[in-house]
Amino acid sequence: MKFIKEQLFFILCLLLIGGLFLLDVIRILPSMSMIGITLLGLFYWLQKDETKIPTNTSPYLLLTLCFWMLLPSYLYSDNVAYFYQKLQLALPFLLLPLAFSKIPVLPKIQYVRLLLFFVIGTFLISLYAFINYLTHQDLINQMYLESKVMPTLVSHHPTFSMMIVFAIYLSYYLYIEKELILFKNEKLVLIIMGLFLFVFIHIFSVRSGLLALYLLVGIEILKLIFKRKQIKLAIYIGASLLLLGLTTMYLSPTVSNKITNTSADLQAINNNQSANNQSLSSRFISYKNALEINQTSSFWWGCGLGDIEDLNNSIFQQKYPDVSKPIIPHNQFLYYFASLGFIGLCLFIIGYFGVYFSNKSYTDSILGTHLVLSIVYFLVESPLVTQIGVAYLLSFLLLGLQQKLAGNR
Secondary structure (H helix, E strand, O other), X not given: OHHHHHHHHHHHHHHHHHHHHHOOOOOOHHHHHHHHHHHHHHHXXXXXXXXXXXXXXXXXXXXXXXXXXXXXXXXXXOOHHHHHHHHHHHOHHHHHHHHHOOOOOOOHHHHHHHHHHHHHHHHHHHHHHHHXXXXXXXXXXXXXXXXXXXXXXXXXHHHHHHHHHXXXXXXXXXXXXXXXXXXXXXXXXXXXXXXXXXXXXXXXXXXXXXXXXXXXXXXXXXXXXXHOOOHHHHHHHHHHHHHHHHHHHHHOHHHHHHHHHHHHHHHHHHOOOOOOOOHHHHHHHHHHHHHHHHXXXXXXXXXXXXXXXXXXXXXXXXXXXXXXXXXXXXXXHXXXXXXXXXHHHHHHHHHHHHHHHHHHHHHOHHHHHHHHHHHHHHHHOOHHHOHHHHHHHHHHHHHHHHHHHOOOO
C-alpha cells in the first residue's frame, strides 16, 4: 500500500505537469490532477502517516495567504460572479500547499524524472511549433508585424515562453549536476534539447521570455565567476550563448518583424497614437488604469477583486474607445494593488515570496531560478488569474519546496 501511494503521487504530479502542455486540449486535466493530490493529502492526514513528511509546515501555510487575502474583497465587490471565478482559480493556493505538507516526499530520483519530463515535453511542443512555422513562414512572419506570435499547442504564449526558459535552465542544471537517470546518452540529449530551446525562444520572440532568459544567463555566469571561480568557463559559455543568440536574431525573420512591431508600438506611445492591436501600448494603458482604479477607490483596500475587470473596461471605453480588445492590468502587482489595495498587495508579497526566504529556499538552484522567473512573470503578466499560470507556478514551487524541506536538495 505504501508503494502504491508513493507511485500515485508521482503519477498525479506527472499528470499535472502534462496538463500544462495539454490544457487547451484536455482543459480538465490540471484540475483533476490537483483534486487527486488534494484527496491524497487528505488521506495521509486522516491516516496520520508521518513517514518522510517534513515537520516544518510554515512555508506551506504562508503560501495559503495568496488565497485568504482575496476573501475580504467579497464584502465590497459588486460583480460577485467575477469574484467567484477568480477565487476558484486561486483555490489551489489553499488546497495544494496543505496537501503537500501531508504527503510524504517524493524520492529524489522521481523528482528529477519529473523535471526531465517537463524538459522533454517543452522540447516536443516547441519542435512541433517550429515545424509548423517552417511550413507556414510567410503567414507567421506577418503575424509578428501585427503584435502576434506563432501558434503553439500552449496558446498562452507568455506562460509558454517562461516554460521554455525554465526548461532551458533545467536542461543545463541536469547536465551540470549529472543527475542522469533514464538512458545512456541522456547528457547528449539534454545538450540537444537545451540548445534547440535556446534557439527556438529567439525565433518565438516573446519579449518577456527573452528578458527572463538573458537575466538567468547573467546570473549563472556571475555564479560561475564568483561562486565556483570558473572564470574561463563563464567567459566561454557567455560568449557562445551570446553569439548563438545574436546569430539567431540576425537570421530569423520573426525577430526582425518583432523589432519592427515593437518600434512602431513605442512610436505610437510617444505620439499618443491609437493603441488598438498594439501590445505594448495596451499594456501601458492597463498599468495606468490600475493606478487610476486604486486612486479612485481605496488606496488601502482597492476596488474589490470582483470589480476590477468592469472598472478597467469602463476606463478603456471612456478614454480609449478605439481599442477593440481591452486587457486587464498585465502586471500581477498592479492587478492586486488595484483590486485589493496596498494591504492586499503586501499580503501577496509576504505569502508568495516569503516561501522562498523561509529556510533560505532561494539558495536552492531550481527554487532560486523559479523565484527569478516568477518576478519577471509578475512584472509583465497577471498569471495568477489564469489556470495555466497558477498550475505552472505552483507545480514547481511546491515540488521544489518539498524537496528542500526534506533535505533532498
